[in-house]
Amino acid sequence: MSDDPNGVGFISNSRGVSDVPTIATQVPTQPRRRSFWILALLLTFGVGFLAGSTADELAFAKDTSDPYSKLETFAQVLSQVERSYVEEVNQEDLINGAIKGMIQSLDPHSSFLTPSELKELRDRTAGQFVGVGIEVGVRDGAITVIAPLPGGSAEAAGVQTGDIIVSVNGASARSWTLQDAIKAIRGEEGTSVDLEFQRKGEAETLHLLLERKVVQVVSVESELLEPGYGMIAVKSFVRNVGQDVRTQYDTLVEANGGEALKGLILDLRNNPGGLLAEGVDLANIFLESGLIVSTEGRSGLELARHEAQGRSSYIDVPLVVLVNGGSASASEIVAGALQDHHRAVIVGARTFGKGSVQNIYDLEDGSGLKLTIARYFTPAHRSIQGQGITPDIEAADVELPKPAAEPDRTREADLPHALENHTTQAKPEAERKEITNLPTRTALDQLKAFRILSGKEP
Incomplete structure (x- = not known):
């Protein structure tokens, strides 16, 4: 989801995200907690030691059978970047970036969420969030609109399901991950973002300046x-x-x-x-x-x-x-x-x-x-x-043209000396709305056909 940190429809939750019971308790969590503690300890103590050391002075144990021994390499790289990179760096940003890269290498829907992103996710599942109001996912390698949300600026501007996001604020999105797109489109309430879309069947791209605002999800x-x-x-x-x-x-x-x-x-x-x-x-x-x-x-x-x-x-x-x-x-x-x-x-x-x-x-x-x-x-x-x-x-999601008026025809009742209809009570005509959406019309016809075939309608 472009302005929603949970991607396309996360369907479970755990520990503080929601009060809905989940399957999380059925998944062993101790190994993961151990890995995070080990990472935290190595980064807290190991990196602090490395900050003033040369590569020759590193004193980590080289036990290749330990799956966490690769953290030595990570610590060496982090230390070298902190000492030698051409510009000043923030250690927390580097570590968060490394974690995000690790998780993003798994699949399009796994991600590391910063505290602010986690808060947005909670707001989203509660039915309210700040954004332009579109759900996005990765389809055929492209950041694709899954659905515009009612009440969002994207819906008001005519964004459609299947539109491909080509760029955000002039930056090409063609090689982005889902989280890259989410981060670029997300922003503060009242600000705007320039999105470029490619629509199927159209040669020219579509540029839209969309306002980020509170979207109250009408579910x-x-x-x-x-x-x-x-x-x-x-x-x-x-x-x-x-x-x-x-x-x-x-x-x-x-x-x-x-x-x-x-x-x-x-x-x-x-x-x-x-x-x-x-x-x-x-x-x-x-x-x-x-x-x-x-x-x-x-x-x-x-x-x-x-x-x-x-x-x-x-x-x-x-x-x-x-x-x-x-x-x-x-x-x-x-x-x-x-x-x-x-x-x-x-x-x-x-x-x-x-x-x-x-x-x-x-x-x-x-x-x-x-x-x-x-x-x-x-x-x-x-x-x-x-x-x-x-x-x-x-049934394609298209609108049907209005039916042409039926030409005047002579019917039985119009013939000279036609017999009268002696039905004591004519069936009243039901009030009906004009339905031009093909899937909706098809669905309604299916329901009526079921009633007729089951003998529930005369």
């Missing part, structure tokens, strides 16, 4: 499309999404005159993910029983299984889920679970394909480590990593 919205049929859009999986969806469903029922809905559309388009627990909670609303998602760590070791709880709040309504290339992480967990259990028809375009789990660890100095600890699998043990969820029905 759940709902709309009654026509009597009996509603849509709930989930924008991101921040805290309390599951409860918000239940509330919005009750609102739709109330708007429908208190009668149960005939069908529901769950819109996960451009939802980049978020907290794993919230994704599980959302799937729980529509599944009575069965596996929702499992996670596997190193060597295929299963770390966690999340099962539907059969809660009284289960919503038994025909369901269609909308997805696209901006649906990632927890969105894919929900779509995959509902698809594998044949609980919903998935409509739209193939999803982003982020099938990994990140955990957040608080470190002693207030910084944090976001580390990929597992892959997740759908109930049918499908890995979404790099593949995404393929919809049951493909």
Whole structure:
């Protein structure tokens, strides 16, 4: 995420980042803590000793069987840089840079977070942050917009899913890591950043000056499309999404005159993910029983299984889920679970394909480590990593043209001496909104077809 330090939809958390239970307790942490303590001790004592020494005076033990013996080389390099680099250097910046480089070499979603970045992450999962309002990830080696966020300056300026960030404030982003992009785009509230985008199918790039401002994430919205049929859009999986969806469903029922809905559309388009627990909670609303998602760590070791709880709040309504290339992480967990259990028809375009789990660890100095600890699998043990969820029905996210007026035709009732219709009560015409979005129209048609084929409509 460009102005969000957690990348594309981190889906787990630990120790102070959130109060949601996580799988962190199932992952052995002692070896990692030992490595950080060893690093801290070597840097505190070893580097202090090296600062006034020459290479010939180094007195570290050279035990090559010890995996931490390479820290001697690191300490030598750090000492040499501090003594000989052409300009003054800050030791803390050098060490943080080295740690960031180590973590970034693992995968696009693991990262070292400074205290300020960790705070931003907490704010983001709480549903508010400062930025231009776009989620970004690395796709085919390029920094790519996963989704513009409602209320952000990027959405207002017309930034679209799939736009590639070419440069930030004139600096080329073509060889950047995800964290490079996040750092460059992030800034103080009220300041602006110049972003250059390359849009698919267009020769010229697009330059936009976007203001950094507080973005209040509206995670759940709902709309009654026509009597009996509603849509709930989930924008991101921040805290309390599951409860918000239940509330919005009750609102739709109330708007429908208190009668149960005939069908529901769950819109996960451009939802980049978020907290794993919230994704599980959302799937729980529509599944009575069965596996929702499992996670596997190193060597295929299963770390966690999340099962539907059969809660009284289960919503038994025909369901269609909308997805696209901006649906990632927890969105894919929900779509995959509902698809594998044949609980919903998935409509739209193939999803982003982020099938990994990140955990957040608080470190002693207030910084944090976001580390990929597992892959997740759908109930049918499908890995979404790099593949995404393929919809049951493909529908490009485009707007339909308004239908042309039907030419005047002579009908039965227009014929001379036509027989009268003696039906005692004509079926009233339902109030309907004009729906021009192709996936939404397709989803609504699917729900109506289900009602007809199941004999629930005359």
